[in-house]
Amino acid sequence: MSALIASQLQPSLAERLADLAVQVLIDEADLSPKPGLVDRRGNGAHDDLHLGLMHASANALWPAFKVMAEAAQMFGGVGQPLRETLGRLGREGEAEMLRVTGGINTHRGAIWALGLLCAAAVLEADAPDARRIADTAAALARLSDPAAPHNPDSHGARVCRRYGVLGAREQAQHGFPAVIEHGLPQLLASRHAGAGEQNARLDALLAIMSTLTDTCVLHRAGLEGLTCMQAGARAVLEAGGAASLAGRRQLRLLDRDMLALNASPGGAADLLAATLFLDRLAPHAPAPTGSN
Numbered sequence: 073m074s075a076l077i078a079s080q081l082q083p084s085l086a087e088r089l090a091d092l093a094v095q096v097l098i099d100e101a102d103l104s105p106k107p108g109l110v111d112r113r114g115n116g117a118h119d120d121l122h123l124g125l126m127h128a129s130a131n132a133l134w135p136a137f138k139v140m141a142e143a144a145q146m147f148g149g150v151g152q153p154l155r156e157t158l159g160r161l162g163r164e165g166e167a168e169m170l171r172v173t174g175g176i177n178t179h180r181g182a183i184w185a186l187g188l189l190c191a192a193a194v195l196e197a198d199a200p201d202a203r204r205i206a207d208t209a210a211a212l213a214r215l216s217d218p219a220a221p222h223n224p225d226s227h228g229a230r231v232c233r234r235y236g237v238l239g240a241r242e243q244a245q246h247g248f249p250a251v252i253e254h255g256l257p258q259l260l261a262s263r264h265a266g267a268g269e270q271n272a273r274l275d276a277l278l279a280i281m282s283t284l285t286d287t288c289v290l291h292r293a294g295l296e297g298l299t300c301m302q303a304g305a306r307a308v309l310e311a312g313g314a315a316s317l318a319g320r321r322q323l324r325l326l327d328r329d330m331l332a333l334n335a336s337p338g339g340a341a342d343l344l345a346a347t348l349f350l351d352r353l354a355p356h357a358p359a360p361t362g363s364n
Contacts, residue, residue, distance in 0.1 A: 085141065085145070085194060085197060086138045086139075086141035086142045086145065086190075086194070087138055089137060089138075089141045089190045089193055089194070090134045090135075090137035090138035090141060090190070091134070092349060092352055092353070093133070093134075093137040093186045093189075093190055093349060094130050094131060094133060094134050094137065096186070096345045096346075096348040096349045096352070097126075097129075097130035097133070097179060097182055097186070097345050098126075098127055098130050099273070099345075099348055100341055100344050100345040100348065101123060101126035101127060101130065102123070103270065103273050103274065103277070103344075104270075105274075105323065105324075105327060106274070106277060106327075106341070107281075107301075107304070107305075107323065107326045107327040107329075107330045107337070108289075108301075108327065108330030108331060108335050108336040108337055109336055109337060109338070109341055110122065110123055110126055111123070116330075116331070116336055117292070117330060117331055117333075117334050117335055117336040118336060120176050121176065121178065125173055125176065125178060126178055126179075128172055128173070129169050129172060129173050129178035129179050130179065132168050132169055132171075132172040133165055133168070133169060133179060133182075133183060135165070135168070136161055136162065136164065136165025136168065136183065136187065137165075137186060137187065137190050139161050140158055140161050140162065140165075140187045140190050140191050141190045141191060141193070141194050143157045143158060143161060143191065144158075144190070144191035144192070144194035144195055145194050148195075149195065150195065150208060150211045150212055150215075151215075152215055152216075154191065154212065155212050155215035155216070155217055156217055156218070156219060158187060158188065158191055158212065159217035159219060159220050160219065161187070162183050162184065162187045163220075163221075165183050165187070166180055166183055169183070179342075181240045181338065181339060181342040182342045182345055182346075184240055184241070184244065185240065185243075185244060185248070185342055185343065185345070185346045186345060186346060186349060188209040188212055188213055188244055189205060189206070189209050189346060189349055189350065191209070191212060192205045192206070192208035192209035192212065193205050193353055195208050196208055200353045200354050201354050202251075202252065202256060202350040202351070202353070202354045203247075203252055205350060205353065205354070206247045206248045206251065206252050206350065207247050209244060209247070209248070210244060210245055210246060210247040210248070213241065213244035213245045214245045228240065228287045228291070230291075231287040231290045231291050232287065234290075237285040237287065237290065238285065239287045239339075240287070240339060240342070243339075243343070248343065248346060250280045250283065250284050250340075250343045251280070251343050251346050251347045251350065254276075254279040254280050254282070254283055255276045255277075255279055255280045255343060255344060255346075255347035256276070256347055256350060256351060257279070258272075258275050258276045258278075258279035258309075259272050259273065259275070259276035259347060259351060260351075261275075262275040262276070262313055262314075262315070265313075265315075266315075267313060267314065267315035268315060270314075271313065271314040271315035272315075273344070273348070274313075274314035274323070275308075275309060275313045275314055275315075276344060276347050277340060277341070277344045278305040278306075278308050278309055278313075278314070278323075279305070279309065280340045280343050280344060280347070281301050281302065281304075281305035281337050281340045282302050282305040282306045282309065283302065284302075284337075284339060284340050284343065285298065286298065286301060286337045286338070286339040286340050287339055288336060288337060288338035288339045289301050289335045289336070289337050289338075289339070292333075292334050292335050292336060293333040293334060293335035296333065297330070297333045297334075297335035300326075300329050300330065300333060300335065301326075301330065301335060301337055301340075304322070304325065304326030304329060304330070305326065307322045307325075307326070308322040308323045308326060
């Protein structure tokens with residue numbers, strides 16, 4: 073095979089980032105046992121979702137992630153033109169997701185988070201670092217998008233108004249603190265402790281759940297559900313995490329309670345996917361100072 077043909081067969085940076093974004097969504101969906109969420113065991117607290125649908129949704133988003141990364145390559149820096157283009161491409165990706173899922177919202181929050189991170193990863197491609205990529209994504213998220221639809225009656229908007237909490241948009245605008253300060257440090261710490269990859273990912277999810285004001289949970293189960301999620305996640309980690317017998321017992325209790333409340337931490341799941349995305353881009357990044 074000639075060098076020219078070989079080079080033509082190599083995926084572009086945008087294609088590699090789209091591959092990674094889809095893969096982390098599939099990895100998040102497959103991870104089991106996740107409290108209240110769709111996983112390999114079943115549908116969790118959902119009656120309209122299943123694992124096959126989550127996979128189909130993730131795969132349908134590949135073109136959107138690719139063109140968002142390509143847009144970052146074209147514009148070359150943080151600015152209003154890139155922000156507005158990302159907004160348009162994200163809405164087009166969401167429309168394709170809804171077409172594939174028959175109108176079911178499987179990954180709306182993930183399109184926002186991973187779309188921004190794909191673009192930011194392009195802009196920071198020379199020195200990929202999780203915090204730098206998150207900061208660049210935050211700079212994009214803080215720019216306005218005049219074409220974005222204003223829907224004050226969306227579930228997320230109503231929850232934010234009612235409880236005075238920050239949602240997915242603000243999480244991105246602040247540089248994904250749930251990922252940088254909790255998810256990634258816990259993932260690395262659990263790996264270092266020998267928990268095994270699946271247990272380390274579960275611990276990362278629990279670390280996110282322990283502090284996140286997850287608007288998906290608030291919408292479905294109110295403050296009772298949020299308190300249950302945060303306290304239950306902390307209890308698992310304090311008992312030794314998903315790799316320990318005591319931690320597994322606490323995880324079963326948390327799953328039982330979340331199902332009883334019909335609570336599903338979809339926001340935390342999206343941020344776990346973002347955690348895995350950044351981990352794969354900068355797998356040897358040290359845990360931030362002061363992390364657990």
